[in-house]
Amino acid sequence: MRPVAIIGTGQTNHARCRDDVSQPELVREAASRALDDAGLQPADVDAVILSNMELFEGRALPELWVGEGAFANGKPCMKIATGGTSGTSSCIAGFHQAASGLFDIVLVVGFEKHSEGHTQTGMALTDPFWDRAVASGALGNFALSISQYMAERGVSEEQAARVAVKSRRNAARNPHAHLSDANATIEDVLNSRLLAYPIHLMDMCPQSDGAAAIVVASGDKARKLSAKPAWVKAAATRHEQPYIGDIEQRLLTMRTLRDASRSAYATAGITEPLKQLDLAEIYEPVTYAELAWYEILGFCAEGEAGHLIEAGVTGIDGELPVNPSGGVLSANPVGATGVIRVAEAAAQILGRAGAHQIEGAKTALATGYGVYAWADAVILGSAV
Amino acid sequence: MIREEAIKIPFQYAAGTAGSEFLINLRDHRQLTGSRCSDCERTLAPARAYCPDCGREGLHSVNIGPGAELVSWTIVPDKGVFALVRPDGADTAMLHKLLGPIDDPQPGIRLQVVFREERSGHINDIEGFAIVQENGE
Numbered sequence A: 001m002r003p004v005a006i007i008g009t010g011q012t013n014h015a016r017c018r019d020d021v022s023q024p025e026l027v028r029e030a031a032s033r034a035l036d037d038a039g040l041q042p043a044d045v046d047a048v049i050l051s052n053m054e055l056f057e058g059r060a061l062p063e064l065w066v067g068e069g070a071f072a073n074g075k076p077c078m079k080i081a082t083g084g085t086s087g088t089s090s091c092i093a094g095f096h097q098a099a100s101g102l103f104d105i106v107l108v109v110g111f112e113k114h115s116e117g118h119t120q121t122g123m124a125l126t127d128p129f130w131d132r133a134v135a136s137g138a139l140g141n142f143a144l145s146i147s148q149y150m151a152e153r154g155v156s157e158e159q160a161a162r163v164a165v166k167s168r169r170n171a172a173r174n175p176h177a178h179l180s181d182a183n184a185t186i187e188d189v190l191n192s193r194l195l196a197y198p199i200h201l202m203d204m205c206p207q208s209d210g211a212a213a214i215v216v217a218s219g220d221k222a223r224k225l226s227a228k229p230a231w232v233k234a235a236a237t238r239h240e241q242p243y244i245g246d247i248e249q250r251l252l253t254m255r256t257l258r259d260a261s262r263s264a265y266a267t268a269g270i271t272e273p274l275k276q277l278d279l280a281e282i283y284e285p286v287t288y289a290e291l292a293w294y295e296i297l298g299f300c301a302e303g304e305a306g307h308l309i310e311a312g313v314t315g316i317d318g319e320l321p322v323n324p325s326g327g328v329l330s331a332n333p334v335g336a337t338g339v340i341r342v343a344e345a346a347a348q349i350l351g352r353a354g355a356h357q358i359e360g361a362k363t364a365l366a367t368g369y370g371v372y373a374w375a376d377a378v379i380l381g382s383a384v
Numbered sequence B: 001m002i003r004e005e006a007i008k009i010p011f012q013y014a015a016g017t018a019g020s021e022f023l024i025n026l027r028d029h030r031q032l033t034g035s036r037c038s039d040c041e042r043t044l045a046p047a048r049a050y051c052p053d054c055g056r057e058g059l060h061s062v063n064i065g066p067g068a069e070l071v072s073w074t075i076v077p078d079k080g081v082f083a084l085v086r087p088d089g090a091d092t093a094m095l096h097k098l099l100g101p102i103d104d105p106q107p108g109i110r111l112q113v114v115f116r117e118e119r120s121g122h123i124n125d126i127e128g129f130a131i132v133q134e135n136g137e
């Protein structure tokens, strides 16, 4: 396999409602910005990969309608679908296409326009016999796991609230973020509306309109086109059985993310993630999940996640900044969310992350999460 | 310009071999059915055509419940208390409702399945799982 790198990224300005543009126009906004960032023209793109959550916009075959927005006419174009992981999986598919020698330049674009459809309906269309018939889509993926996680690991509601505070404050440095608040407090989170015990509104990711894109290049092209490519050091993905009753301790064990990250660490030679990673952009759909992922990803021992957030270790000035962009809690156009994680990690290596740039970032982790049933881990670095 | 529209989407799903067996036993015999995997030596709830973890097919059907243990729970405002419950004899949990009165449920407490009088071959032929009081009622 050939080495591959990311040489450009682009994001829309994510928001609750982007009814100033159509779906293909939203996709075009991110795709154009990524090509500009890479210094390329549409004709330079060899293949296009799209990511989106079917049903959320109430339009079948979303890839059919937005491909032209991603400059895909006359080119190989397909959609990758792995739930919330679709964005990271699409990036990984792009890495594979370039690494295999199939294509030299691959454009990966993820998008979602939650405001146009009914996300709750899409989310409610789960297994019709054992899940939907009982809970009518009333349950998120987390509520049933969090009470267990809190009891087992001694995590408090206040510690979880600190994750949301970090997210909102970091997002204040990110012009693309949907939600930001430089003055967010723990009280704001604890006083926000209760969605399902113990999850408050500010513990949960929003639904955003937005798109994100990356330009993947083969090693030879990357060296020619970029002074400082973000090299793909490792990429791993894992799938898991879906029924919620089959794995009782999902948040505690999260086998998909644990195995994907261990595989990626081994490939990239990472034995001490807290020390060797300069930052992480992780897919944290809820505050409690970010804490659980600290443990699963090996940033700390089991039961230490609450201490890690309290001590500021994962703050933007901490030893391992986690989600300096504000993360999923601050912007969540689902089909794009995984692409955003990879794009943000790449922008940090490229040195183009703006006000939330981590100085001298050389090694970055990006992860994806898809309804417990998928997880992806991507490690980017400043050297091949 | 914004166009508003609503689409009604009818569906018709097949429960499959194992799912049908579970639902028929529920309807006709007030009985919960699990599937025993001889490879990983687990009993899965509800019944399956194949083991979701190790992939083995041709699992043996076994009766599970009616007692059960609470695994985890959440309260959804205006919707009720949902729980993962592990029926006796099963190694995995099922999603269902927890019936009241509920005061600070803890993982591990004993439960009992409550069936509806009118049953049609639907998971909601189970009304929910009730907490077994300490005096054994």
Ligand SMILES: [Zn+2]
Pocket (backbone or CB within 6 Å): B037, B038, B039, B040, B041, B042, B051, B052, B053, B054, B055, B056
């Ligand atoms: Zn098995």
